[in-house]
Amino acid sequence: MTTTAERTATSRRAQLKLVLILGGLSAFGPLSIDMYLPALPRMAADLHAADTTVQLTLSAFIAGLALGQLVLGPLSDALGRRRPLLVGLVLYVVGSVLCAVSPDAWLLVAARGVQSLGAAAGIVIARATVRDLFSGTAMTKFFSTLMLVSGLAPILAPLIGGQLLNWTSWRGVFVVLTAFGALLLAVVAFFFPEPSSNRSPARLGQVMRTYGRLALDRTFAGYALASGLLFASMFAYISGSSFALQGVYGLSPQAYSVVFGVNGVGIVLAGRLNGWLVGRIHERALLFSGLLLGVFGGVSTLVTALTRAPLALLLVALFLLVSSIGLVMPNTSSLALASHARSAGAASALLGVLQFVVGAAATPLVGLGGPGTAVPMAATMAGFALLALAAFLVLARPAQVVVSV
Template sequence: MTTTAERTAPGRRAQLKFVLVLGGLTAFGPLSIDMYLPALPRMAGDLHAADSTVQLTLSVFIVGLALGQLVLGPLSDAFGRRRPLLVGLVLYVVGSVLCAVSPDAWLLVAARFVQSLGAAAGVVIARAIVRDLFSGTAMTKFFSTLMLVSGLAPILAPLIGGQLLNWTSWRGVFVVLTAFGALLLAVVAFFLPEPSDSRSPARLGQVMRTYGRLALDRSFAGYALASGLLFASMFAYISGSSFALQGVYGLSPQAYSVVFGANGVGIVLAGQLNGRLVGRVRERVLLRSGLLLGVVGGISVLAAAVFHAPLALLLVSLFLLVSSIGLVMPNASSLALASHARSAGSASALLGVLQFVVGAAATPLVGLGGPGTAIPMAATMAGFALLALLAFTALTRPARVVVSV
């Protein structure tokens, strides 16, 4: 990616405003997924529903988050960023209110789907706005700054949710999410100007052709697969680590929370290190380094699980793999979006959807060996980290120049 011909970046005060607004939009997903997790048992009891029915509120949210990005990304290319974003924020507020007042579990599932469509607007359009505002190393640095939010939100969300439950019911969690959505709606409506003046048609045929063109673009596919496959390794960690560390290694819930939080801090630190190195080191080199770090961490996790290594070695290995996200995501996003300014919304949507689809495929693999072993989780993490490095190496190599003699 060219780093010398960058567009004029916003000034420092404007950048701070964009960090706060786009960071809030980026946090929609983790906050909406993780904040209410401590309340799931209470919700099942209050709504007189089976645990599996209440867990559907999580599954349907992830499905809606993926589908919403596919729709709202192209719409933001056609109508500008503000209008689809405002519609999405209204949907999020309405969905959150419906969640707070739902009288039974099935209405709650439907309300979560509405909420997820609104959250998708924040996630996909925030990424497209970064592409509108920045290019070159400035874009990568800004994505690295957003990793501060992406890393902290999953750590803080369950803690905030747990504290809220000390003085309110699970419905109060959705009231807080409603207030958060309403605040962002007001900020976007009054303080966020339209960042993009380019438009592309929103006809279904044109949208499908755009997605097809992106999928057939070797470089875009390579960067998207690299980030998506490593994100799948992260999904395996999220879905399996509580069972492995508590059930197999005997950590208490409190100790597990500390480990989970420390790994989240690793993502933040790696993201900030990446922001400092961008401009001195090429994005491809930083991305490759992050993928190699993920592979080393994944293989170490697998070796620790297979050979029953001391817990300390397993924890260090997990920290390496999870921290690699902070190096991979900013560089992969920046490199993937670099050549697609006119279709940044669609490109952002495909990036986001791929992460969730591949991540969802990784989750069932974690439980294949039953509750008494960490090997399936470790093998899934190592396998997807290796696939991420292979995708990057195979698909993003510079084309060879053939000279005729």
């Protein structure tokens, strides 16, 4: 006879396995973006290409992430999660191999597009699978737990990429990404559950109607925009902080890597705190608190940049804004998906697309003031954080905030 302790241990092992699988799938995007960034100058030199051409490899990847999620999200609603995910992982592995062997920059851009479709499958289907398996507080707790795994990706990826370049070329970075994709493909093939039997048609007209219904759902739009706009603030930090902290404040590349990593730890810690508070405080209250923290961090960043305050104050402000992601993302994901069980793939796709599209729109704003100032980056961060809070307050329907004791 199985004891209660044995059943509990089995349940914990199963949940840990699920966290690692879905966390690995969620980390696809950050790993595939951040790990190869230190290699961009070498890639341009080796391929005899202009810097702007090589930077298109990043643009192609982000565009593929958006397009891939729009297609694969509703496809997984119709066909189940496993088959589109397996196809996506195969595409990721093939694309990574093509990246590693690309003889010129334009083939590398095309290969990154193929690779991004597979990464999109991991991101969108991981989020939809959580909605399949959980609901309510349990879903928010699981999203918070995922932050502990996926939140490590932006911390470790640049460090891993930089270290790989000490003993291999930029092609070696894509070899490592190929191995990561192949490992996840094997794990998904053997261990990934098919969580739901509820299926929606994959006809184009039905898919477009589903997207239209989601876009007109005021509550969903409020949560999705809050998530996407705060993510845009994070994008502004990612794209501008290296120039601001090194060029304006004089940090060395090594010191900047430490700052980047510490801020990443802030996301993980905030996600852990969110998981502990869920069930004690309503998700909407936690989301509101996270958005307020983001606004406070963004406005503080802008004030420190305008006044050229000491670096320590700027670092604290950046830490607060970046950490707010750990409170906002689990709650927006859970609240936005809560009422869309049958179309979780499509809803997950819209959430992801808004994050990357709005984030990409924020990136060019960072460089408007030239290389000698951090004000454009800080203003972009503060502006998008304020817009995220406004989207939540204006669009997301109010609900009673419940505090349990």
